[in-house]
Amino acid sequence: MARLFLNRYVGSRVKRLEDLRILRGEATYVDDIMLSGMLHAVFVRSPYPHAVINEIDTSDAAKARGVVGVYTWRDLEKGLKPFSFNSSDPFYPLAKDKVRFVGEPVAVVLAEDPYKAMDAAELVVVDYEPLEPVSSVDAALKDEAPRIHDSAPSNIGFDRTYGCGDADKVFKEAPIVLENTLYNDRVYAASLEPRGVVAHYDGETLTVWSSTQTPFDLRDEILDKFVAPPRSVRVIQPDVGGAFGAKIPTYPEDLVVPYLAYTTGRPVKWYAYRREDVVSTTHGRDIRATLEVAVDRRGRILGLRGEVVADLGAYPLGAALPAIATRIISGAYDIRAGSVRALGVYTNKTPLGAYRGAGRPEGIFFIERMIDLVADELGMNPAEVRLLNMISKEQMPYKNCFGFEYDSGDYPVTLKRALEALGIRELERWAEEERRKGRLVGVGYAFYVEITSGGPFESAYVRLEPNGRVEIVVGSTPTGQGDATAFAQLAADIFGVELEKVRVRWGDTGLIGEGVGTFGSRTLAVGGGAVIEASKQIVEKAKRAAAELLGVDEAQVEYEPGYYYVKSDPARRVTLLEAAERVYRGESSVEPPLEAKVLYDPKHPVYPFGLHAAVVEIDGETGRVKVLKYLSYDDVGKAVNPMLVEGQLHGGVMQGIGQVLYEHMAYDESSYPLTLSLGDYGVPTAHEAPIEFKIVMQETQTHHPHGVRGVGEIGTIAAPPALVRAIENAFKPRRVRITRTPVKPEDIYKLVKEVTDKI
Amino acid sequence: MATGNGGAEKTRVRVTVNGRLVEAEVPVNMLFVHFLREVADVKSVHVGCDTSHCGACTVVLNGRAVKSCTLFAFMADGGEVLTLEGLRGSDGGLHPLQEAFHEEHALQCGFCTPGIIMTLYDYFGRGGDASEEGLRRALEGNLCRCTGYVNILRAARRAAARLRIPRKGLGV
Numbered sequence: 001m002a003r004l005f006l007n008r009y010v011g012s013r014v015k016r017l018e019d020l021r022i023l024r025g026e027a028t029y030v031d032d033i034m035l036s037g038m039l040h041a042v043f044v045r046s047p048y049p050h051a052v053i054n055e056i057d058t059s060d061a062a063k064a065r066g067v068v069g070v071y072t073w074r075d076l077e078k079g080l081k082p083f084s085f086n087s088s089d090p091f092y093p094l095a096k097d098k099v100r101f102v103g104e105p106v107a108v109v110l111a112e113d114p115y116k117a118m119d120a121a122e123l124v125v126v127d128y129e130p131l132e133p134v135s136s137v138d139a140a141l142k143d144e145a146p147r148i149h150d151s152a153p154s155n156i157g158f159d160r161t162y163g164c165g166d167a168d169k170v171f172k173e174a175p176i177v178l179e180n181t182l183y184n185d186r187v188y189a190a191s192l193e194p195r196g197v198v199a200h201y202d203g204e205t206l207t208v209w210s211s212t213q214t215p216f217d218l219r220d221e222i223l224d225k226f227v228a229p230p231r232s233v234r235v236i237q238p239d240v241g242g243a244f245g246a247k248i249p250t251y252p253e254d255l256v257v258p259y260l261a262y263t264t265g266r267p268v269k270w271y272a273y274r275r276e277d278v279v280s281t282t283h284g285r286d287i288r289a290t291l292e293v294a295v296d297r298r299g300r301i302l303g304l305r306g307e308v309v310a311d312l313g314a315y316p317l318g319a320a321l322p323a324i325a326t327r328i329i330s331g332a333y334d335i336r337a338g339s340v341r342a343l344g345v346y347t348n349k350t351p352l353g354a355y356r357g358a359g360r361p362e363g364i365f366f367i368e369r370m371i372d373l374v375a376d377e378l379g380m381n382p383a384e385v386r387l388l389n390m391i392s393k394e395q396m397p398y399k400n401c402f403g404f405e406y407d408s409g410d411y412p413v414t415l416k417r418a419l420e421a422l423g424i425r426e427l428e429r430w431a432e433e434e435r436r437k438g439r440l441v442g443v444g445y446a447f448y449v450e451i452t453s454g455g456p457f458e459s460a461y462v463r464l465e466p467n468g469r470v471e472i473v474v475g476s477t478p479t480g481q482g483d484a485t486a487f488a489q490l491a492a493d494i495f496g497v498e499l500e501k502v503r504v505r506w507g508d509t510g511l512i513g514e515g516v517g518t519f520g521s522r523t524l525a526v527g528g529g530a531v532i533e534a535s536k537q538i539v540e541k542a543k544r545a546a547a548e549l550l551g552v553d554e555a556q557v558e559y560e561p562g563y564y565y566v567k568s569d570p571a572r573r574v575t576l577l578e579a580a581e582r583v584y585r586g587e588s589s590v591e592p593p594l595e596a597k598v599l600y601d602p603k604h605p606v607y608p609f610g611l612h613a614a615v616v617e618i619d620g621e622t623g624r625v626k627v628l629k630y631l632s633y634d635d636v637g638k639a640v641n642p643m644l645v646e647g648q649l650h651g652g653v654m655q656g657i658g659q660v661l662y663e664h665m666a667y668d669e670s671s672y673p674l675t676l677s678l679g680d681y682g683v684p685t686a687h688e689a690p691i692e693f694k695i696v697m698q699e700t701q702t703h704h705p706h707g708v709r710g711v712g713e714i715g716t717i718a719a720p721p722a723l724v725r726a727i728e729n730a731f732k733p734r735r736v737r738i739t740r741t742p743v744k745p746e747d748i749y750k751l752v753k754e755v756t757d758k759i
Numbered sequence: 760m761a762t763g764n765g766g767a768e769k770t771r772v773r774v775t776v777n778g779r780l781v782e783a784e785v786p787v788n789m790l791f792v793h794f795l796r797e798v799a800d801v802k803s804v805h806v807g808c809d810t811s812h813c814g815a816c817t818v819v820l821n822g823r824a825v826k827s828c829t830l831f832a833f834m835a836d837g838g839e840v841l842t843l844e845g846l847r848g849s850d851g852g853l854h855p856l857q858e859a860f861h862e863e864h865a866l867q868c869g870f871c872t873p874g875i876i877m878t879l880y881d882y883f884g885r886g887g888d889a890s891e892e893g894l895r896r897a898l899e900g901n902l903c904r905c906t907g908y909v910n911i912l913r914a915a916r917r918a919a920a921r922l923r924i925p926r927k928g929l930g931v
């Protein structure tokens with residue numbers, strides 16, 4: 001193939017194919033699925049962070065009006081297996097004899113309508129014997145700490161040290177060693193749509209609709225966890241109202257609800273109340289790092305060592321997170337000696353899990369804060385310190401000290417270009433002047449590199465119909481990002497057809513048997529790769545029909561998007577659709593249909609990178625921070641649809657701003673959650689959006705076959721260190737140091753006080 | 760169907776929903792949002808919280824945007840409701856707000872979209888201007904977790920231009 005795509009749609013701001021259904025009110029989210037005879041499930045959840053269950057009395061609840069059944073683990077254990085892990089006791093979909101976090105499901109009521117189910121759930125009497133809760137990683141690591149899992153030797157769920165070189169020697173000999181403890185507190189994904197599941201068994205197939213990112217996993221889990229599974233299980237991902245990583249796991253309700261539909265023979269729906277979603281859906285971040293950097297007098301970093309500790313909550317759903325944070329912890333810098341221990345520790349809190357970025361926001365926050373510390377301590381410009389330490393282009397592909405292998409990129413040039421393109425120097429000068437007039441304004445930036453598009457394969461099925469229509473089914477499972485539009489752009493430009501002729505479907509194990517899903521910014525790079533490969537196979541397949549039409553040998557035929565031509569005589573050509581028609585009319589030796597299914601595995605992840613900057617103003621009276629400007633410069637590789645890239649940046653950055661300034665999943669010192677609603681939590685509103693948002697994209701060559709880098713998580717990774725630096729900068733010439741998120745108005749107010757008191 | 764607490768007293772509720780009369784005997788404790796979703800079958804009205812914070816359930820009732828989860832169904836009796844399903848432009852096609860949301864990529868997952876559009880429809884309908892401050896204030900009761908609001912604000916300004924709403928006015 002001479003060239004893969006036309007640039008008719010690819011690279012353009014094509015409007016989304018997903019929009020019209022939604023804008024007409026025709027989208028179908030899980031709660032919109034209504035089946036006749038459907039029962040409603042309400043879960044009874046633990047009010048204790050840590051307790052033994054002595055007895056559950058369901059008799060009153062079972063007698064309540066409209067109730068069809070009340071179930072505890074005893075009623076399900078013959079038919080359902082728990083989630084099992086190496087490093088912990090099993091996670092029972094309904095707690096068996098012990099509860100380990102507030103919100104853990106204990107029993108479930110099935111009734112004719114949710115109001116009745118809710119009323120009856122209040123009648124379930126559980127006799128708990130409270131145990132001493134473990135409320136922090138420090139408490140959990142003490143020798144005398146209560147053990148959360150009886151089968152585990154300690155409260156440690158993950159423990160591994162990463163590094164390279166001789167760190168101890170480097171630290172012994174280094175002229176300067178700087179130390180800091182940094183922390184990203186617990187957050188909640190807060191998708192606007194809570195979780196929900198509907199299930200229906202028709203005697204042969206168990207059909208499950210779940211607000212999930214991983215329908216294929218859920219299907220496999222049902223087949224695995226049901227003792228006697230039905231003949232066939234089909235999982236459908238309906239429209240999903242946001243997910244952000246928290247809808248990756250298969251949750252207890254994802255098993256219990258289908259199981260009850262299977263055993264009662266009636267359709268069952270569960271749709272989470274927000275107050276139960278807040279405590280039962282995995283939380284994010286909650287990772288602390290205690291780090292030391294060894295530096296020479298010029299600012300060159302010689303080594304990095306320390307410890308990264310994640311509060312895993314009650315079960316190890318997020319056990320990989322401390323490892324990811326650690327493996328990216330050298331960021332964009334060439335650090336030759338290091339030793340960082342990654343620990344995951346159990347506490348009596350909601351399990352930790354992936355949340356947009358999943359370990360990378362933490363790792364990048366840690367290293368970028370350390371770099372700023374070096375700059376401040378040595379009295380250097382932060383850009384200078386970064387340039388001095390960056391991995392050079394010549395070193396690519398570069399294996400970092402902690403085991404990630406970066407594919408490509410010119411970080412120093414990108415840093416310089418970004419500062420230039422975003423006008424950072426001018427902004428800094430402006431801020432300095434304004435500060436002199438008494439305003440508390442600051443400019444800060446951070447450089448990131450991150451890993452995307454890992455994991456296994458992704459699938460795509462593509463069919464080219466004789467009328468030029470293209471039908472695509474993907475294993476990717478977007479939850480609002482707009483990938484169906486991007487996939488359609490790719491196929492339309494390979495086949496040279498109108499975008500309107502392409503239809504993309506996803507999220508249904510009944511449409512395509514194998515698939516993985518949308519997470520880790522992999523959808524376009526991996527799922528898109530599958531669409532491209534399947535489309536190319538169709539072009540190859542129809543080539544013989546084109547050769548027949550052209551009356552030449554197949555080897556003589558070349559393809560350009562939309563048509564085939566004779567190599568030696570390019571004026572002789574037939575269109576792809578003419579060739580396709582010949583196939584479908586049965587006139588060709590090529591057998592119809594023109595379809596291909598591909599499981600595509602790009603083998604290597606990709607590493608986007610760039611610089612983000614924020615301009616903030618602090619209100620000294622209240623401690624409130626306003627983001628005046630947000631500026632980003634990202635190497636995203638090929639931007640198939642820049643409009644969608646911008647959407648991902650806007651949303652991700654806002655979540656990063658939220659993490660820094662507003663959002664906090666708070667617990668008290670006895671492990672009771674204090675955040676129980678969206679109001680308590682602090683999802684940013686339109687007031688909190690940056691006044692100005694500037695985006696610059698750069699495209700350089702990647703190792704990815706189609707040049708895509710993955711953009712979904714950039715915002716949450718880059719925004720926190722940039723924003724925190726901007727806040728620090730607003731205090732200049734005084735030096736303040738922010739080491740944790742969130743920094744709430746009260747914290748900032750205290751800083752303002754401290755600084756002004758000093759004057 | 761969430762037809763309400765079996766023990767609760769029932770009452771007759773008549774509401775005109777997008778020009779169609781919907782009449783039913785429902786429990787007195789039934790929330791209006793459930794009446795709309797399950798009795799009137801308008802599914803664009805979403806439930807995103809149980810504390811009136813998210814705005815996903817916003818509809819226009821008797822000419823004012825309300826969070827339909829904050830009312831009982833009987834409180835809307837005799838009323839007239841407009842939801843996203845009933846929103847149309849003057850030519851019967853998409854309303855300028857719907858068009859602008861499409862053009863500015865102001866929706867991702869779409870869960871917040873119906874509530875946000877109805878809020879803006881009400882705001883402009885009451886003479887709200889297209890100033891930055893005015894728009895942000897109008898939207899403060901509607902959360903969006905996907906878009907970071909940047910494109911929602913752009914779409915609001917674009918729709919305002921098409922609806923000949925002044926950029927700066929008296930505010931609402």
Ligand code: FES
Binds near residue numbers: 813826828
């Ligand atoms: S459902 Fe959240 S405000 Fe009504």
Ligand code: FES
Binds near residue numbers: 241242480866905
């Ligand atoms: S588009 Fe997803 S919540 Fe707004």
